[in-house]
Amino acid sequence: MVTMSHAGHALLERAVRDEKVRARYSAKILTAPGISCAYWCGSLSPKGHGRFWVGNARDEAGVLRDVCVISHRFGWAVAHGIDSLDRVPVLAHICxxxxxxxVEHLTPSSWADNLEDWQRRRSTPRSPLRDTRGPGGRARAIRAALLAGLTLTPILEAGHDELSRDQLELF
Ligand SMILES: [Zn+2]
Structure with missing residues (x-):
């Protein structure tokens, strides 16, 4: 990652290979019957991305800091290796x-392509991108439901008001 210090990157590299860290990562993921997404139920960023603590490393000034990474990027590194992660500027969610x-729902992208996809897919009725709760609100609602053992489908539908649910966009 661009902003990560050398020590931070080395820490991430070790974390990706560490069985215990990988188990800690997997333990924060919950699924629901009939739904192929696997949701992060740990810490979430304002935009709804998972945040995963991989350890402590000293920054350039020598100060010991927590190192957190975006959790789906960690998952990508576990599946495809850290070298692959380093080559991917943006990991887009096809879901x-x-x-x-x-990881089957992730695809390497670029900032420009990701924005273009977002603009195109946002016009699809009932797309998660149209959720009135916003991406962070939607991810938090999903996490709360899964942690409480609730059925997920009504939670996924809840962010779509009647209008956008029934609307077919022609333009
Ligand atoms: Zn997904």
Whole structure:
């Protein structure tokens, strides 16, 4: 990652190979029957991305700091290796669920392509991108439901008001 210090990157590299860290990562992921997304139920960023603590490392000034990474990027590194992660500037979600950790739902992208996709897919009725709670609100509602053992479908539907649910966009 661009802003990560050398020590931070080395820490991430070790974390990706560490069975215990990988188990800690997997333990924060919950799924629901019939739904292929695998949702992050740990710490979430305002935009709904999972945040995963990988340890402590000293920054350039020598200060010991917590190192957190975006959790689906950690999952990508576990599946495809840290070198692959370093080559991917943006990991886009084909499911449009920012907290999803299913690596099958991730695709390498660029900032420009990701924005273009977002603009195109946002016009799809009932797309997660149209959720009136916003991506962070949606991810938090999903996490709360899964942690409480609630059925997920009504929670996924809740962010779509009647209008957008029934609307077919022609333009
Ligand atoms: Zn997904």
């Amino acid at each position: 449009d669920e920012p907290s999803c950790q299913n």
